[in-house]
Amino acid sequence: MLVLSDTQVMSSNLVNIFRFGYMRFDGIASIAQPISVSDLGTESPTGTSQGNTPGIIIGGLFTIGDASTPSQFQETNSFIWQDTVAWARGRNNIRMGAEAKRHQVEVNAPFLKDGLLQIQTFDDLLLGESAAQNQSPQGISNITTSRGGSGFFRRDERYTDFAGFFQDDIKLTSRLTINAGLRYEVFGPPSEIHGELLTFDPTIALASAPASGTLSGFIVPANFSGSLPVGVVRSPHDGLWNTNYGDVSPRLGFALRLTNNPTLVLRGGSGIYFDRLSAGMIEGTLAQQPFSVRQILSAAQNGPATLQKPYSPLLPPNSSYPLFQPRVPGGSLLVNAVSPRAVDPYMEEYNLNLQYSPARDFLIETGYVGTRRLHVAGTVEFNQAELASPSQPINGVTSNTVANVAQRVPFAGVSPQSLYNDTRYIANYNSLQSSVTKRMSHGLQFLGSYTWSKALDETSGSNGAEFYELWLSTNDQNNPRQAYGLTDFDRTHRGVLSLIYDTPNLREVARLSRRAFSDWQFSGILVAQSGTPETIIDNNAGAVYGTLSQEHRAQVSGAPVSTSGSLFSRVINGYLSPAAFTSAPEAPFGSSAADTDFGNSAVGMVRGPGQGNIDMAIERQFSIEGSSLHVRAEFFNLTNTPNFANPNRTVSAGSAFGTISSTSNNPRVIQLALKYAF
Numbered sequence: 001m002l003v004l005s006d007t008q009v010m011s012s013n014l015v016n017i018f019r020f021g022y023m024r025f026d027g028i029a030s031i032a033q034p035i036s037v038s039d040l041g042t043e044s045p046t047g048t049s050q051g052n053t054p055g056i057i058i059g060g061l062f063t064i065g066d067a068s069t070p071s072q073f074q075e076t077n078s079f080i081w082q083d084t085v086a087w088a089r090g091r092n093n094i095r096m097g098a099e100a101k102r103h104q105v106e107v108n109a110p111f112l113k114d115g116l117l118q119i120q121t122f123d124d125l126l127l128g129e130s131a132a133q134n135q136s137p138q139g140i141s142n143i144t145t146s147r148g149g150s151g152f153f154r155r156d157e158r159y160t161d162f163a164g165f166f167q168d169d170i171k172l173t174s175r176l177t178i179n180a181g182l183r184y185e186v187f188g189p190p191s192e193i194h195g196e197l198l199t200f201d202p203t204i205a206l207a208s209a210p211a212s213g214t215l216s217g218f219i220v221p222a223n224f225s226g227s228l229p230v231g232v233v234r235s236p237h238d239g240l241w242n243t244n245y246g247d248v249s250p251r252l253g254f255a256l257r258l259t260n261n262p263t264l265v266l267r268g269g270s271g272i273y274f275d276r277l278s279a280g281m282i283e284g285t286l287a288q289q290p291f292s293v294r295q296i297l298s299a300a301q302n303g304p305a306t307l308q309k310p311y312s313p314l315l316p317p318n319s320s321y322p323l324f325q326p327r328v329p330g331g332s333l334l335v336n337a338v339s340p341r342a343v344d345p346y347m348e349e350y351n352l353n354l355q356y357s358p359a360r361d362f363l364i365e366t367g368y369v370g371t372r373r374l375h376v377a378g379t380v381e382f383n384q385a386e387l388a389s390p391s392q393p394i395n396g397v398t399s400n401t402v403a404n405v406a407q408r409v410p411f412a413g414v415s416p417q418s419l420y421n422d423t424r425y426i427a428n429y430n431s432l433q434s435s436v437t438k439r440m441s442h443g444l445q446f447l448g449s450y451t452w453s454k455a456l457d458e459t460s461g462s463n464g465a466e467f468y469e470l471w472l473s474t475n476d477q478n479n480p481r482q483a484y485g486l487t488d489f490d491r492t493h494r495g496v497l498s499l500i501y502d503t504p505n506l507r508e509v510a511r512l513s514r515r516a517f518s519d520w521q522f523s524g525i526l527v528a529q530s531g532t533p534e535t536i537i538d539n540n541a542g543a544v545y546g547t548l549s550q551e552h553r554a555q556v557s558g559a560p561v562s563t564s565g566s567l568f569s570r571v572i573n574g575y576l577s578p579a580a581f582t583s584a585p586e587a588p589f590g591s592s593a594a595d596t597d598f599g600n601s602a603v604g605m606v607r608g609p610g611q612g613n614i615d616m617a618i619e620r621q622f623s624i625e626g627s628s629l630h631v632r633a634e635f636f637n638l639t640n641t642p643n644f645a646n647p648n649r650t651v652s653a654g655s656a657f658g659t660i661s662s663t664s665n666n667p668r669v670i671q672l673a674l675k676y677a678f
Helices: 122-127 511-517 567-573 651-656
Strands: 002-011 014-030 055-058 062-064 071-089 092-108 116-119 145-151 154-171 176-187 218-220 247-259 263-274 292-298 336-338 346-357 362-380 419-441 444-457 493-502 520-529 611-624 627-636 669-677
Parallel strands (some): 336 419
Antiparallel strands (some): 145 292, 154 176, 176 247, 520 611, 627 669
């Protein structure tokens, strides 16, 4: 990291500061994997017996392999130019400035190159048979889901941002100060210098597909250099979406002193804050034709899979790329797309705060803080199969079964587990925040705070990936509002106390007592908070829609969800009650119990265990003729109390459901330190 700064003092009340910054990150992650494909007796997604063994997930038990990605690297170069002017004039304190950023991001993440297999039970692993071999009436093999990828995954991305702001602190009276500001930002959409970005737009895609296949719906950027097959559209710009030029952010705040003795101040403010969409959205599209392909087959679609040959059909070898794969009737082309109409997310923030100082070294605060987030990035499985009926058939189908999912999807030839990144979601946060601050006097200072809050959104409870902006709604993908509920990180109550105490210097006592009891410092941090919400998942629910099974909520039976007794007994005997949930409901116009609909449990319906922790430090200072020696002991988790992690929330995990198998904190850790100051 390099920063160059130039400060020019124009006059006593006018200053200009120019800065240039450069930052570079260069990192690689590689997973040691001694087990080869041939050692396990299986094959890679392209059908070879070379390379690492696929990642294998045994539901509720263990995971082996490298989770399908043997290594990945990212190199980032960022260039930043800033200029800020500060001008004080009368009652006004004005600041204005501008900023430009240029980011170069080079990434190579060969997702699913080694393959990833999801297997429900250990017995299924031992059998490893196809649906025909195990005679499954639902046509499901012992390999529940097979994921694989092939092709080229490197991308050289570019991002350009501009911003400007104006702010004025106006002291209207001796009691009232107004803070007003305006910020304007332009977040350039990501582009790739070789034009190797491709997305899919359902709004321009044909619903049906001829036997010869179609590429309708696919879009390449303007700088794509290859020839375009029939059906593929060239975008008018290099970026994945249009540049948004309307990100104007006003901010307004005030501070009003109501009384002087004791001091009572009312503060408030509101503002709009825009946010750049994550570069991770690009990484989610790396496994995308024509440069690479990713395939996910589940349930009946994966019926032919065995442990020896888990990928059917096989993926093309690297020598086949670039390769446009048309969607064909009954096909399962997996698409991971980004909306060409994405907009920048923004947050409306507002607060009102009352500060009271009953004494010179005390401050008591209480206030309301709220936020409303709009156009939040997330992901939808846009090709969720529709429900057919005798009165409303779909492509001649009048029933809803696992076997006819491909006939009921809105876009023929595209997997119902295909993903579409869009800025369609909302989130809200409201809180009452209070604190008591004692500034240092008589050797003691502390800060105690308490927050009572509630956070809601539409994408919590899913198993998506936050770092790719791939949070999904659970259950019905076409209705995100039905998934509106407590966020995964919501904590109703949170209290924190931090304090420092210096023992008095006992100059008037005997020398031995003074040396024994003076120059000590005690400090500590105490935290107590509610547990986080849990959304109960049933991998066997929602089968008729063909979407990702780990995003389907369970069906409640009406019995209490939480078990009773002490936390210790609940950890030992089960934190959640299996009797609270029942089999997923059968889909309307289905043919068997395996053709299930979504469950009716709510998002965040139960909370995990609460958490508490105490950290403490003791320090003694010894004065040595103008210098000092400091001896310090630090105790993390002083009481050695375990904080338990959330329970297993997957009903279909069998006996593992509802159990707690780990803690979320470390045991007691003690550190000793010695410092000599001279």
